[in-house]
Amino acid sequence: NAGVTQTPKFQVLKTGQSMTLQCAQDMNHNSMYWYRQDPGMGLRLIYYSASEGTTDKGEVPNGYNVSRLNKREFSLRLESAAPSQTSVYFCASSILSGGEGASYNEQFFGPGTRLTVL
Amino acid sequence: AQSVTQPDIHITVSEGASLELRCNYSYGATPYLFWYVQSPGQGLQLLLKYFSGDTLVQGIKGFEAEFKRSQSSFNLRKPSVHWSDAAEYFCAVATTSGTYKYIFGTGTRLKVLA
Numbered sequence: 001n002a003g004v005t006q007t008p009k010f011q012v013l014k015t016g017q018s019m020t021l022q023c024a025q026d027m028n029h030n031s032m033y034w035y036r037q038d039p040g041m042g043l044r045l046i047y048y049s050a051s052e053g054t055t056d057k058g059e060v061p062n063g064y065n066v067s068r069l070n071k072r073e074f075s076l077r078l079e080s081a082a083p084s085q086t087s088v089y090f091c092a093s094s095i096l097s098g099g100e101g102a103s104y105n106e107q108f109f110g111p112g113t114r115l116t117v118l
Numbered sequence: 119a120q121s122v123t124q125p126d127i128h129i130t131v132s133e134g135a136s137l138e139l140r141c142n143y144s145y146g147a148t149p150y151l152f153w154y155v156q157s158p159g160q161g162l163q164l165l166l167k168y169f170s171g172d173t174l175v176q177g178i179k180g181f182e183a184e185f186k187r188s189q190s191s192f193n194l195r196k197p198s199v200h201w202s203d204a205a206e207y208f209c210a211v212a213t214t215s216g217t218y219k220y221i222f223g224t225g226t227r228l229k230v231l232a
Contacts, residue, residue, distance in 0.1 A: 004161075040127070042208060042222040058219065090161060105150070105212050107220060109161040
């Protein structure tokens with residue numbers, strides 16, 4: 001059981017190049033997320049997919065696109081990379097959990113992709 | 119709008135000393151609250167969570183947190199810090215409206231002196 005995996009671990013791009021970050025989970029979770037982490041700003045949600053076949057914008061979606069390929073996989077694409085997209089990117093997946101009358105959304109995180117755009 | 123505030127960007131404690139990391143949230147309904155820890159170069163690991171019931175929750179690695187509704191706080195505590203606790207700690211609130219989103223604080227970086 002690998003949990004949430006991300007590829008690549010590191011990437012350097014030139015301004016204007018494109019790339020796709022891959023994420024996969026083997027926990028049979030319905031929901032998946034992409035975050036970016038920048039110093040002093042915590043984690044900010046880029047896009048999420050509440051269930052297979054649906055995607056929605058988060059807090060900072062500009063410059064990104066996503067694809068929920070199947071229940072396991074959720075990819076993030078940068079069509080034309082910019083230096084402002086230099087960041088660490090985390091993928092997460094979640095189940096709904098909770099007791100009677102309650103449900104909450106516990107998220108499990110991948111190890112991250114460190115992206116530098118020159 | 120929902121928000122999470124971690125007022126301390128950096129905290130330094132001596133090994134063996136007690137620790138308290140502060141977290142305040144703004145959310146209209148009963149919040150679901152989480153603390154995560156991130157070691158250098160690693161992803162986030164869940165320390166503990168609160169969604170109902172006892173307001174004092176126990177987590178992994180000897181951490182605990184107390185939910186105080188009147189103060190809109192969910193502070194993380196540990197009675198005796200170990201050098202391996204040096205990391206960055208994030209508080210998060212989960213929305214309960216069905217949109218499945220977390221809102222993270224900006225993090226507190228903990229340094230432990232030997």
